[in-house]
Amino acid sequence: MNSNTNTTAFSVSSLTYALRGQRLLERYGYTAWASRDHNPSRRGCGYQLTVKGDARQARQLLLEHGIRLASSEASEGGGEQ
Amino acid sequence: MIYFDNAATTFPKPACVVQGVQRALLYDGANPGRSGHDLSIQTARKIYRCRESAAALFGCQPEQVVFTKNCTESINTAIKGLVRPGDHVIISDLEHNAVYRVVDALCRQGVIDYDIAQVVDCDEQTVWNFEHLIRHNTRLIACTQGSNVFGYCVPVGKIGAMAHRRGILMLVDAAQTAGLLDIDLRHLPIDYLCLPGHKGLYGPAGTGILIVNGKPIPDPLCEGGTGSFSMEAEMPDFLPDRLESGTVNTSGIIGLGKGIDFVRTKTPQRLYQAEMQLCRRLYRNLSAIHGVELYSDEPQIGKNLPLIAFQLQGLGSEQTAALLNDYGIAVRAGFHCAALAHRKMGTHRDGTVRVSLGAFNTQQEADAFCRAVADILRRQRNGKKI
Numbered sequence A: 001m002n003s004n005t006n007t008t009a010f011s012v013s014s015l016t017y018a019l020r021g022q023r024l025l026e027r028y029g030y031t032a033w034a035s036r037d038h039n040p041s042r043r044g045c046g047y048q049l050t051v052k053g054d055a056r057q058a059r060q061l062l063l064e065h066g067i068r069l070a071s072s073e074a075s076e077g078g079g080e081q
Numbered sequence B: 001m002i003y004f005d006n007a008a009t010t011f012p013k014p015a016c017v018v019q020g021v022q023r024a025l026l027y028d029g030a031n032p033g034r035s036g037h038d039l040s041i042q043t044a045r046k047i048y049r050c051r052e053s054a055a056a057l058f059g060c061q062p063e064q065v066v067f068t069k070n071c072t073e074s075i076n077t078a079i080k081g082l083v084r085p086g087d088h089v090i091i092s093d094l095e096h097n098a099v100y101r102v103v104d105a106l107c108r109q110g111v112i113d114y115d116i117a118q119v120v121d122c123d124e125q126t127v128w129n130f131e132h133l134i135r136h137n138t139r140l141i142a143c144t145q146g147s148n149v150f151g152y153c154v155p156v157g158k159i160g161a162m163a164h165r166r167g168i169l170m171l172v173d174a175a176q177t178a179g180l181l182d183i184d185l186r187h188l189p190i191d192y193l194c195l196p197g198h199k200g201l202y203g204p205a206g207t208g209i210l211i212v213n214g215k216p217i218p219d220p221l222c223e224g225g226t227g228s229f230s231m232e233a234e235m236p237d238f239l240p241d242r243l244e245s246g247t248v249n250t251s252g253i254i255g256l257g258k259g260i261d262f263v264r265t266k267t268p269q270r271l272y273q274a275e276m277q278l279c280r281r282l283y284r285n286l287s288a289i290h291g292v293e294l295y296s297d298e299p300q301i302g303k304n305l306p307l308i309a310f311q312l313q314g315l316g317s318e319q320t321a322a323l324l325n326d327y328g329i330a331v332r333a334g335f336h337c338a339a340l341a342h343r344k345m346g347t348h349r350d351g352t353v354r355v356s357l358g359a360f361n362t363q364q365e366a367d368a369f370c371r372a373v374a375d376i377l378r379r380q381r382n383g384k385k386i
Helices: A015-027 A055-064 B015-027 B038-058 B071-082 B097-108 B123-131 B156-165 B250-266 B268-287 B317-326 B339-345 B363-381
Strands: A007-012 A031-036 A047-052 A069-075 B065-068 B087-092 B112-117 B138-144 B169-173 B192-196 B208-212 B292-294 B307-312 B332-334 B352-356
Touching: A007 A015, A007 A055, A015 A031, A015 A047, A015 A055, A015 B038, A031 B038, A047 A055, A055 A069, B015 B250, B038 B065, B038 B208, B038 B250, B065 B071, B071 B097, B071 B138, B071 B169, B071 B192, B071 B208, B087 B097, B097 B112, B097 B138, B097 B339, B112 B123, B123 B156, B138 B156, B156 B169, B250 B268, B268 B292, B268 B307, B268 B363, B307 B317, B307 B363, B317 B332, B317 B352, B317 B363
Parallel strands: B087 B112, B087 B138, B138 B169, B169 B192
Antiparallel strands: A007 A047, A007 A069, A031 A047, B065 B208, B192 B208, B292 B307, B307 B352, B332 B352
16 A cells, blocks of 8 residues: 555546556555546546556556556645646 | 257357346446546446456456447458558358357458358368468467357367468357367467357457457557546547447346356356267257258267258258247257358258257256157158148
């Protein structure tokens, strides 16, 4: 379990990838959740995967498992995005 | 009623499927993958759960699981989305019209050319029959894994291995085999696996799956909203969105997920063994009745599916099915949407009667069926009005 309480939201290409990413990160002890991306890119509607903890490691895990990420945005102190 | 028409659609459905659909209609009513409110995300999780279950059963990743409305749509999506003008396609002589009519229509439109390979008893000869039809422009082999009329299994693994050695894409129509035969895409050389949701996976009608297990991703058959990259004119280039435009059949897919869970709990191996055991009993009892002409082989594990094609002496297939219906027995007669298979077996004039088993059939039902057949033939011989 990761004790880092920072949250990072990764923009993902689809809700399917967000949910797959959530499952993956949960298997590795992260708290993660899929939600609507309220700041969509110019490409249009999208979803995001928010994770609590080490964002760099989480990102690497996601990429290693073929989760397509668009971008990531971090916030500190455990606040949700 | 004795329901022996499971190759058309399985019935009854497991209680968990009925409950799953009911719960979906009552509680998961939002559009999945479109909005951000809790109910939409909750519904999307249930849809994703079905992708996960299908992926676990067939050995792929959840996003490779594309939901369609049936196996026919899966086949159409794959074939029409893959072939290019001037391509050549090979199919088997046991294909359902879901494959045959698609390639024939593309051929009549001048898009592709196609050939039909003969399936025979010897697997190596069958593979050779496909291989010797390969041309420089052969792009795709599209082949059923099991005949919906006669129950013969086709060695799609061996055909796929040959296809891959020759750089050809392999599509498998698993309409009759999904949920019964072991299909592990991590080991089988299959690029596109087409599945019905409502047969051996025990989901509701109106559900199907296309698993894209190779490159390229077929072009979409249907474009529209996907809930992703909405400001772009082109369809997304990733799965499943590229091939899933428009609102999906939410309650059907949630029910399908429960059906797949049912199959995974029972295991395809055990379901197949049990149905084949019952089918062998039925076959032996039928073969002992004078006047029954059997068109299927005695059921053998790995060689056949749990279905039997037959005719009754002096009666047409449709007449036989109607008489059995009077006994409360549901079977399918005629040509089973499989012109090629009936031509191959010489049953293209009268068709056949098909008995196809499912997870809920019993020995008592099999024995009652044989008694009804014997009774029909006895009345026929005695000249009684039947």
